[in-house]
Amino acid sequence: MxxxxxxxxxxxxxxxxxxxxxxxxxxxxxxxxxxxxxxxxxxxxxxxxxxxxxxxxxxxxxxxxxxxxxxxxxxxxxxxxxxxxxxxxxxxxxxxxxxxxxxxxxxxxxxxxxxxxxxxxxxxxxxxxxxxxxxxxxxxxxxxxxxxxxxxxxxxxxxxxxxxxxxxxxxxxxxxxxxxxxxxxxxxxxxxxxxDFQSVIDEGEAWYDRNKGSILQSDRLFILGYGVDYGSMLEAMLKVGEMLRIPTIGYELEEFSHGPTMGLRPNQTIFMIGSDEAEYERMLVFRDAYKKYTPRVHVVSMRDIPDADERDLVFSHRVSKYLAPLAYTVPFQFVAAKGAKDIFIDTGVNPFQEPLAHYADDEK
CATH class of the missing domain: 3.40.50.10490 (Glucose-6-phosphate isomerase like protein; domain 1)
Incomplete structure (x- = not known):
């Protein structure tokens, strides 16, 4: 197959x-x-x-x-x-x-x-x-x-x-x-x-399905992470950028507030990965501030989120901050792959054909 x-x-x-x-x-x-x-x-x-x-x-x-x-x-x-x-x-x-x-x-x-x-x-x-x-x-x-x-x-x-x-x-x-x-x-x-990873897949896909309308109509996507999930942010940014191909930018949580916020518009989407680190409470402050400029603010977390709504994703199977990165990129995989399918991008085809990054099979 x-x-x-x-x-x-x-x-x-x-x-x-x-x-x-x-x-x-x-x-x-x-x-x-x-x-x-x-x-x-x-x-x-x-x-x-x-x-x-x-x-x-x-x-x-x-x-x-x-x-x-x-x-x-x-x-x-x-x-x-x-x-x-x-x-x-x-x-x-x-x-x-x-x-x-x-x-x-x-x-x-x-x-x-x-x-x-x-x-x-x-x-x-x-x-x-x-x-x-x-x-x-x-x-x-x-x-x-x-x-x-x-x-x-x-x-x-x-x-x-x-x-x-x-x-x-x-x-x-x-x-x-x-x-x-x-x-x-x-x-x-x-x-x-x-x-129990099927629950992560099911919840991540359902979150994408209920939010895809606004996500796919955004002219820019921002992904914010911190602590161990700085790496989760990087991977989410990479996956969405290479498949969905909407301008996607990633920042460390605090750094996003030092300038990039001046460009926020109502048709831009912000995703925040809410890891159980020292910055969690700070993230909630940022979330409330950003909602004044765009309604498209989503939090993906293992922790309960005050005033959570359909834009947020809180996984039902809770694990430590060290294990949580296994789950946090899954919803972005759906944004990338299902989003691409929904706007008729074939992710099985790499449009960039120059062999810059990898050796060919005959060069092993």
């Missing part, structure tokens, strides 16, 4: 439990690398969706596992950054992690090759164990996403987020940052959530 973006989106309730059940395939090699090589710093690399996952992965490693971590754009890092500007961490104690579903991203392959040349450890997670990126890895782990042949990645994102979350839990437990009891609670929460 021919794959479609909507088909991949709706397959996530089947795919994610399979990934969870087979977690040892990718968790154990990562866990061993951190422990056996004395890793003191992790730098995550990726482009597009993989960069957005890198942002969340770095957040997990710092906040949950207490290990220095950062996300970098591969080309920017290779040309302008260093693995450790202080000189206090030896290269062999720095781990470059390349995230690439296809394993053919030009920039990510190049930065992993660079990491090997400067003496850093390298680990990749990819859906293709024979892809080009594996040539530059001390350790290769399998992204258990299965085939995703349509150009925009959807299930690949959630599979990647779940994978790096399970990485972080394992390292946090090994490093004593999570007690056995807290580790088990987080583990059980993740298992229950992926087992």
């Amino acid at each position: 021919e794959q479609t973006v909507l088909g991949n989106i709706k397959s996530q309730p089947e795919v994610l439990p399979q990934v969870f059940a087979n977690r040892d395939v990718f968790v154990e090699p990562f866990r061993r690398e951190i422990a056996e090589q004395g890793i003191k710093k992790i730098i995550f690399f990726g482009s597009g969706t993989s960069y957005n996952v890198s942002q969340i992965a770095a957040f997990y490693m710092k906040q949950l596992a207490g290990i220095a971590a950062e996300a970098q754009y591969p080309t920017v890092f290779k040309n302008y950054e260093q693995a450790d500007w202080t000189g206090s961490i030896a290269p062999e104690h720095t781990l470059f992690v390349g995230i690439s579903q296809s394993g053919t991203s030009v920039s990510t392959c190049e930065v992993m090759e660079y990491g090997q040349k400067i003496g850093c450890r390298t680990l990749v997670i990819t859906g293709d164990l024979e892809s080009r990126i594996t040539q530059f890895a001390n350790v290769t782990t399998h992204l258990l996403v299965g085939p995703e042949l349509t150009p925009p990645e959807t299930k690949g994102y959630t599979v990647s987020v779940l994978s790096v979350y399970l990485w972080a839990l394992a390292v946090a437990h090994d490093r004593g940052k999570l007690s056995a009891e807290d580790y088990q609670a987080a583990f059980d929460e993740a298992e229950a959530f992926v087992g």
Whole structure:
């Protein structure tokens, strides 16, 4: 059967439990690398969706596992950054992690090759164990996403987020940052959530269906996120931009109030991802202010929203802020894919034909 973006989106309730059940395939090699090589710093690399996952992965490693971590754009890092500007961490104690579903991203392959040349450890997670990126890895782990042949990645994102979350839990437990009891609670929460992911799909699609009229008639879309969901915002912006193709701009929550608000118009839509972080109450203040300029203000959250209405989406299955990113991009996947279908865009066709971002299959 021919794959479609909507088909991949709706397959996530089947795919994610399979990934969870087979977690040892990718968790154990990562866990061993951190422990056996004395890793003191992790730098995550990726482009597009993989960069957005890198942002969340770095957040997990710092906040949950207490290990220095950062996300970098591969080309920017290779040309302008260093693995450790202080000189206090030896290269062999720095781990470059390349995230690439296809394993053919030009920039990510190049930065992993660079990491090997400067003496850093390298680990990749990819859906293709024979892809080009594996040539530059001390350790290769399998992204258990299965085939995703349509150009925009959807299930690949959630599979990647779940994978790096399970990485972080394992390292946090090994490093004593999570007690056995807290580790088990987080583990059980993740298992229950992926087992009930159909509710996320159903609620995300229903939210799109009841709001599509105003969303599709907007001349600009803004997506705001904060904390761990800065990465969720980036992915939502990417998905909507590449499929729906209405001008879509993402901002960190607070930064949006520093200038871009001067351009707000009633036919513009604002989406706010309401993660359970310190900025939640601040987000509610912003929401009330923005509604004075446009009625098209939507909050997507795991928390109860005062004066919530049909424009808002509060998922019924509540989870911690660390696990919530699995759900938060789903409604935007529907905005992107169903929205494109509703305005007669074929998301299975990439109109940009120049091979700039990826190696061809014969260049593996």
